[in-house]
Amino acid sequence: MKYKVKRKQQVSKGCFICGTENHESLKTKFYELENNELMSISTPTPTHQSYPDRMHGGIISAILDEVIGRSIMILEPGAWGVTVELNIKYKKPVPLSKQVKATARITRNTRLIFEGTGEILLEDGTVAATAYAKYVKMPIEKLIQDTGGDMSLMIDDETPSPEEVEY
Numbered sequence: 408m409k410y411k412v413k414r415k416q417q418v419s420k421g422c423f424i425c426g427t428e429n430h431e432s433l434k435t436k437f438y439e440l441e442n443n444e445l446m447s448i449s450t451p452t453p454t455h456q457s458y459p460d461r462m463h464g465g466i467i468s469a470i471l472d473e474v475i476g477r478s479i480m481i482l483e484p485g486a487w488g489v490t491v492e493l494n495i496k497y498k499k500p501v502p503l504s505k506q507v508k509a510t511a512r513i514t515r516n517t518r519l520i521f522e523g524t525g526e527i528l529l530e531d532g533t534v535a536a537t538a539y540a541k542y543v544k545m546p547i548e549k550l551i552q553d554t555g556g557d558m559s560l561m562i563d564d565e566t567p568s569p570e571e572v573e574y
């Protein structure tokens with residue numbers, strides 16, 4: 408089905424997944440969709456390899472961790488969390504030569520924790536990996552206190568976004 412993109416999420420400068428100034432980053436972009444799911448689009452490089460032309464399983468899990476963890480912002484803008492559980496099932500190899508899409512949504516949200524599920528999708532829509540994750544909510548002020556509370560670490564994503572996505 409096709410879904411309209413409602414909002415582009417901010418990205419960070421240093422993060423391994425979304426960091427614009429981290430040379431090893433996947434430069435992942437995050438799009439909030441009309442069905443209240445989050446889609447990420449990542450651009451892998453040979454740095455992210457395990458076997459030849461196969462994305463490393465740890466990188467796949469990092470994408471799923473971040474796309475599920477960011478989904479909370481659709482339901483509760485300004486909410487942040489740290490991962491306390493992450494379970495991944497790897498079903499198909501993920502090639503390195505193409506953009507990688509992932510989708511996620513929140514399945515449980517309480518005052519203290521949230522949980523969600525996500526998938527890595529291949530170009531033809533095949534599900535290459537699935538994930539379940541649990542997070543403990545934490546105020547952003549606490550998460551960035553080691554940086555002196557510098558919120559300029561989060562920046563607007565200035566790249567063009569699709570108007571709609573299909574999966």
Ligand SMILES: CCCCCCCCCCCCCC(=O)SCCNC(=O)CCNC(=O)[C@H](O)C(C)(C)COP(=O)(O)OP(=O)(O)OC[C@H]1O[C@@H](n2cnc3c(N)ncnc32)[C@H](O)[C@@H]1OP(=O)(O)O
Nearest residue numbers: 419422472473476477488489490491519520543551560561
């Ligand atoms: C500007 C920044 C840019 C960033 C870029 C965007 C990135 C966005 C990315 C997002 C995605 C990427 C994200 C990442 O990669 S986050 C990085 C990976 N994860 C971590 O670093 C987390 C490490 N763990 C901890 O820090 C502690 O264990 C925490 C803080 C979680 C708990 O601390 P502590 O151990 O001292 O515990 P407490 O006694 O104070 O308990 C506190 C409360 O928490 C509840 N609890 C604890 N564990 C669990 C559990 N397993 N299931 C259910 N609940 C649990 C507990 O019941 C209690 O509630 P209550 O009993 O009081 O009611």
